[in-house]
Structure formats: structure tokens, C-alpha cells
Amino acid sequence: MERTNRALAEFGSPFLLNPNDGQEIVQIGVESHRIDVLREPGGLEFEAWPRRIEARYGNAKANWIHLDGLIAIKSEIDHPRHQDDAQVLRRVRDQRREQE
Numbered sequence: 001m002e003r004t005n006r007a008l009a010e011f012g013s014p015f016l017l018n019p020n021d022g023q024e025i026v027q028i029g030v031e032s033h034r035i036d037v038l039r040e041p042g043g044l045e046f047e048a049w050p051r052r053i054e055a056r057y058g059n060a061k062a063n064w065i066h067l068d069g070l071i072a073i074k075s076e077i078d079h080p081r082h083q084d085d086a087q088v089l090r091r092v093r094d095q096r097r098e099q100e
Contacts (some may be wrong), residue, residue: 017037022040025038025089048065049063070089
């Protein structure tokens with residue numbers, strides 16, 4: 001979490017993660033260009049790092065969550081918006097698999 005807070009501060013975020021709140025989410029930006037930083041994604045056993053996607057965001061190197069991991073997280077959040085997102089992401093995944 002210390003590295004995450006250091007990155008948030010370097011990015012210019014006025015908000016940092018609270019070390020005493022594992023459920024906290026820091027949101028940067030506005031939809032559809034918003035970044036959500038989650039410490040503990042639901043009750044999932046989830047390892048994002050081994051399946052990360054390394055790419056760029058503008059001029060910066062970035063690590064992105066793998067599509068299957070994002071679907072898993074969105075599916076577990078009991079909110080209509082996240083359930084709709086998970087459904088759309090499943091269709092995207094299925095279309096990609098058909099094209100392969």
C-alpha cells in the first residue's frame with residue numbers, strides 16, 4: 001500500500017489509501033476515463049499481478065488487470081452498474097475468443 005500511495009501522490013491525487021480501511025476505493029477522474037484503486041477486491045481470491053497486461057497510458061508505463069480478472073471482480077459486486085459491466089465484458093471476451 002505504501003507504493004500505491006507514493007504513486008497516487010506522484011500522480012497528483014489529493015486522496016491516498018487509508019492503511020486502516022481494506023475496503024476503501026480511491027477513484028481518480030470521471031467516467032469513462034476513471035481509475036479505481038481497490039485494495040481488496042470483494043471476497044475474491046485474486047492475483048492480478050501474474051496475469052497483468054503491460055502497456056502504456058499516455059507516456060507512462062502501466063499495468064492493467066487481465067480481462068478475466070476484471071470480469072471476476074465486476075461479477076462479485078452487488079450493484080447493477082457492475083453487473084452490466086460484467087455482462088458487456090463477457091461478450092467482449094467471447095467475441096475475442098471467436099476471432100482467435
